[in-house]
Amino acid sequence: MERFCTQCGTKSTGLDECPSCGNKLNTKIENKNTGKTFSFSKKQKVIGGILAGVLLLGFVANQVISSLTSPERAVDQLITAINEEDSVELAALLKPATSSLEVTEETIPPLIKLIKNETATIDHIERDLNAQLTSINGAYASEAEEVFSQYGTMFSLEEKDGLFGGYHFVIEPQYLNLSSNYEGTEISVNGEHVHTTSIDSEYTEYGPLVPGIYEIEAIFEGEYTTLSDSQNISLYVPGDYPNPVDAGIYLSGEYIRVEGNFSEAEVYLNGESTGATLSELYELGPVPTDGSLEIFTSLDLPWGTAQSETIAIESPGGYYFEIDVMDSDVQETLIETINNYGHTSALATMERDSSLIENATHNLLAEREETIESMIEDERLYDVLEMIRSYDADGFDVFLDSDQEWNAHVDLQVDFLSIYYDEEDSLDEVEHDWSTSTWRYGLIYDANEDKWLIDDMHNPWSGWFSSFSPAETIDFEYQF
Structure with missing residues (x-):
């Protein structure tokens, strides 16, 4: 059977290759049904090889991808x-x-x-x-x-x-419930400020966050000190809808109570006025207790300013601030007021003229006028030669009464050489005698006249079991 080249059509010479183009002529596939033999061209074999390679590459790629994405x-x-x-x-x-x-x-x-x-x-x-x-x-x-x-x-x-x-x-997302016990506390999560507490809400929900450990920090800038605290929260609650984790921080601050003998006194902290009185504050806090906070109270008086001792706060609790309004200047003023009244009152009695009396309130002046009028009616005279006033050095007290008026009490003893006698008697014929009286003078500060006035005198030592016995006296002697 003659063969021809399937590539160029040249007649075969009996060799396995085409004498013209060199194409191989001996590749055969036998059809089992017909017994015929089929031959593939070079082009067909190339295409077949490519398809086989693609299939192999696809298989390998599939295996690789499956491995990488498993x-x-x-x-x-x-x-x-x-x-x-x-x-x-x-x-x-x-x-x-x-x-x-x-x-x-x-x-x-x-x-x-x-x-x-x-x-x-x-x-x-x-x-x-x-x-x-x-x-x-x-x-x-x-x-x-x-x-x-x-x-x-x-x-x-x-x-x-x-x-x-x-x-x-x-x-799944996670959430925190942020809170603190002081209004205005700044709360940070991992160093980032996220919330400021308010009185309107007990807590606020913060999130969503990935599960994790978070540092929660709370800082409260108080009027007198700064409070701060922090905690680490392990935030992980399983489930599709996890409940928020409580991340509340309780800040512990120290408080003090402030009281004193004058509730109207103004409170000063480290030399600066708070603008509030003891009665308005009562409790202060939170405050530092390391001694860095110093407190005193100050009271404006009609005649000046008085101040308490300065106290450094070193522990919580109560502190009492006592203002001594009785300084040396006030004491001297009270003594001068009483001495002047006593002197002019003695002169007024000798002259039987109440207009000579100085430093007396209207009430006391009315009493002295009545006494002098009685002397005139009874035709009595009075004469004094010498007078000694002995003030109890510890017997001075200045205070506010219920009407918020300044009052003073002064304790003293008066020794005087004097005589009451009738108009028909001659002064040369009467004998002066020494007598002693103990008094507690009551004074009122008259803001209109800007001075102290004598309002009353009485003897609180008239009982059997009391007496005027000062440890130290301040003495004044007068000659008439």
Whole structure:
């Protein structure tokens, strides 16, 4: 049987190659049904080789892609990223369960800290992921139910959508309840200010956050001191809708009570006025108790200003601020007022003229006028030669009465050489005698006249069991 070249059509010479183009002529396929032999051209063989290569490449690529996108590989990548603390890789592997949850390289470190700091967590994660793999592969996970019920699932293995598929891990959002016991407290989470407490709400919900360890810091800038505290919160509550974790911080501040002998006294802190009186403040706090806070009270008087002792606050509790309004100047003024009244009152009695009396209130002046009028009616005269006033050095007291008027009490003894006699008697014929009287003078400060006035005199030592016995006296002697 003659053969011809299938490539160029040249008649064969009996060799296996075409004498014209060199095409091989001995490739044959025998048809079992017909017994005929088919020959493939070079072009057909090239195309066949390409198709076979493509099929092989596709098979290999499929095997490679399946390997790269398998759930087992995804689990290995997650565990490796956790162990290597690779925030970038973890962020790529995780998918937030809600669009509001931010999962980025910057938000991952608290999660790594939580897993690395709590050994039970990484153990739980590995057991949980293996249980999920077992379930995905269709087998019964003997530990799955136990793991899920005890810890919940932090990373839920989920197949990706798309052409190449693969797996990622769904992570649920977490929330914090932020609160503090002082209104106006600034609260920060991991160094970022997130909330200022108010009296309107007991707490505020903050989130969503990835599970993790978060540092919660509270700072209260008080009027007298600054309070601060912080705590680390392990934030992980299993479940699709986790309840917020309480992250309240109780700030402990020290308080003091301030009292004194004048509730109207103004309170000063470290030399600066608070603008409030003792009665308006009563309790101060929170305050430092390291001695850095010094307190005194000041009282404006009609004749000047008086101040208490300065006290450094070194412990909580009560502090009493006593203002001594009886200084040497006030004492001297009171003595001058009484001496002047006593002198002019004696002259007025001798002259029987009440207009000579000085430093007396209208009430006392009316009493003295009545006494002098009685002397005139009874035709009596009075004469004094010498008078000694002895003031109790500790017998001076200045105070506010219920009407908020300044009063004073002064204790003294008066010794005088004098005589009351009838008009018909001659002064040369009468004999002067020494007599002693003890008095408590009552004075009122007259704001209109800007001076002290004598209002009354009485003897509080008239009983059997009391007497005027000062330890020290201030003496004045007068000659008439």
